[in-house]
Amino acid sequence: MKILFAASEIYPLIKTGGLADVAGALPVALRKKGHDVKLIMPAYQGILQKVAPIQLTINLGNPFGAGDLLLLETHIPQSDTPIWLVQCQSLFEREGGPYADKNGNDFHDNHLRFAALSWAIARIAQDGKLIDWQADLVHLNDWQTGFTAAYLKSWQQAHPPIVTTVHNLRYNGSFDMGQFSETQLSPSLLSMHGMEFYGRFSALKAGLVYADAITTVSPTYAREILTPEYGDGLDGTLKALEGKLVGILNGVDYEQWSPDQDPLIPHAYQINNIEQKQANKLALLQENGLSDDLTHPIFGIVSRLTEQKGLDLVLAAMPSLLEKGARLIVLGSGDKALESGYQRLQENYPTQVSVRIGYFEDYSHRIQAGIDALLIPSRFEPCGLTQLYALKYGTLPVVRQTGGLADTVFEEGDQANGFVFQDATSEALGAAMERCMDAFYNTDQWRKKQITAMQQDHSWEAVTDQWTNLYHSLFTA
Incomplete structure (x- = not known):
């Protein structure tokens, strides 16, 4: 045609x-x-x-x-x-x-x-x-x-x-x-x-x-x-x-978004050597001047900073998780109040939070390869592409069950590849992030979800x- x-x-x-x-x-x-x-x-x-x-x-x-x-x-x-x-x-x-x-x-x-x-x-x-x-x-x-x-x-x-x-x-x-x-x-x-x-x-x-x-x-x-x-x-x-x-x-264009051939990340990896993801995690922490303790999870955001994306919910839920050792890396721009909110969070937790306002394609690849979990708590989400990128990189999405997120991310069953919550509240998001942290400390459970995520074909x-x-x-x- x-x-x-x-x-x-x-x-x-x-x-x-x-x-x-x-x-x-x-x-x-x-x-x-x-x-x-x-x-x-x-x-x-x-x-x-x-x-x-x-x-x-x-x-x-x-x-x-x-x-x-x-x-x-x-x-x-x-x-x-x-x-x-x-x-x-x-x-x-x-x-x-x-x-x-x-x-x-x-x-x-x-x-x-x-x-x-x-x-x-x-x-x-x-x-x-x-x-x-x-x-x-x-x-x-x-x-x-x-x-x-x-x-x-x-x-x-x-x-x-x-x-x-x-x-x-x-x-x-x-x-x-x-x-x-x-x-x-x-x-x-x-x-x-x-x-x-x-x-x-x-x-x-x-x-x-x-x-x-x-x-x-x-x-x-x-x-x-x-x-x-x-x-x-x-x-x-x-x-x-x-x-x-x-x-x-x-x-997804896997010629652009695949960790085994991505020229924009420090260390290539795939399912059979997924431990190389740890090297990307360390490089990302060092790039941002954050604590390089690899024993705690890094949450990430690559998004427009808008209420549609539910990113006001993260600001409310995040402090309690930071107190437990989590880190947060943010890339995005949008609502000025949200931009300021994330910058204040960085000021309050300078060794655990990094925020860059704007969008940088190469940096977004390094984030996907280096974080453990990607936050997408959208109030609505027609499809979402970042969660599809994340899956290929063995980065587990934490999403609200709506739109394309509901079609691609699952917490239970044979397709379990992330963490899902229903209500657009900071409490529901925080509970999903707590479950994510618990799974992270259970190495076998975490690795099983990572492998499931990386095996899925969204080409x-x-x-x-x-x-x-x-x-x-x-x-x-």
């Missing part, structure tokens, strides 16, 4: 979260299965320096009055995966991240920026003559590409089937109704059964209601978002669309057939 895969961030070009990892890996896995996949994303500032030379440029004109939209054909670095970059200097080449300025404030014209991206996606999806390649199917990801489905709907011409994947429903791309005319979409789409959203208009809702299939990144999350608790105002819409909703668990190859079956179903329905 010829698949146009659209995303607002793609690893290794740019990354703010799991979407980039998925967009960088799933198309590669599909190409290995023989599918002809082309990626498309914006040409943000600095992106052109990271890709192969531009092979072709197509001018799509100036539909939004912000400057010409150019399609630049190239390849992902060190890969034969083709990508189209949508270039418009006034919209995409800015300081800061893909969605917000350097102070963390959303760009005021995100509705226009991602309308322009979506318009370009829709143009090449509908008119293969533009690039001498006609897509059989368009795969959209999250709200930033959701307007694509609205353009294809409003143009009322034949177009390929649309799959929309929701990586996090909370980010719905809703904007003030006064900005709608700038998108040049038809006002006929502004109904409760269209893209109207509580007096605003939503790019994600457009991507849902005008798609032929909707996916989420885990089976449990697909069920959860049908409820008011997890539906973030879209549960009614999703309930009406339930017949085209499916959950497919994310995979993209293992889930690609599910995607292929979904794609084909859109042509046989």
